[in-house]
Amino acid sequence: MSDSERQSGQGARPARAPRRITADYLQRAALHYLERYSAPAAQLRRVLARKITMSCRYHGDDPALHAVALDEVIARCLSSGLIDDRRFAEARAATLRRKGQSSRSVMVKLTAKGIARDLAGEFANTHADDEVAAARVAAKRRRLGPWRRPDERAACRQKDLAALARLGFGYATARTVIDGDAESAP
Known part of the structure; x- marks a missing residue:
């Protein structure tokens, strides 16, 4: 097929008609x-x-x-039992937490998928230690705070705190991670 045929739509396969609904x-x-x-x-x-x-x-x-x-x-x-909102919310929340998502972010993503707010809140809200662990994962993935080059760390502190805040982490959590050291991170 030549370029002119592709551009004009000639020679393209016609779209398949949708089936009748039963x-x-x-x-x-x-x-x-x-x-x-x-x-x-x-x-x-x-x-x-x-x-x-x-x-x-x-x-x-x-x-x-x-x-x-x-x-x-x-x-x-x-x-x-093919669909179970509780099982889906639990699995999806665990996956998002492992990827370094904040509780707020997990809540938003679960409700966007159609999970009821109370059920999403049940799996999104975690202990402070879990929130810090997720913030550490996010900081490590983005090379913030302790994972930044040592000569840039002090100059970029406010920028790193803001980056974690935009991800939905609270100030205290962000400060703990950014001012901490990489060795104590998971």
Whole structure:
């Protein structure tokens, strides 16, 4: 294919038409999605609703006609244990903490995925030691404070404190990490 054909769109494969929505199709789509990704109920609902919207727009149907089927698929996945918001929140919060995310950041990311605020808060809030450990991980990844070159450390102290504050860590936690030493870090 020549460059002019690519630019004009000639020779490109036509887009595939979305399938018509049936209850069986929605169940298979949910299972296929959950085989690949761990997701809470709200995320699965968004994915399936997007499929319904695209199909209905293409075929001229009303998306409201498929609301009952969507609810049934979500209920079936919940009752069979395929989706469990508590298990998802616990695993995702642990992953984010290991990556050096603050409690605030974990809370925001869990609620963005559709986890209820009270459940997200349960897994996002940790002990002060865990918050310091996460701040150390974040500082090490970004080469802040003790992980900075020794000749730059004092000059960049305020900048490093601000960087940890933007990541959602409190001032006391940021000061503990930035003024600490790298040897005591995990």
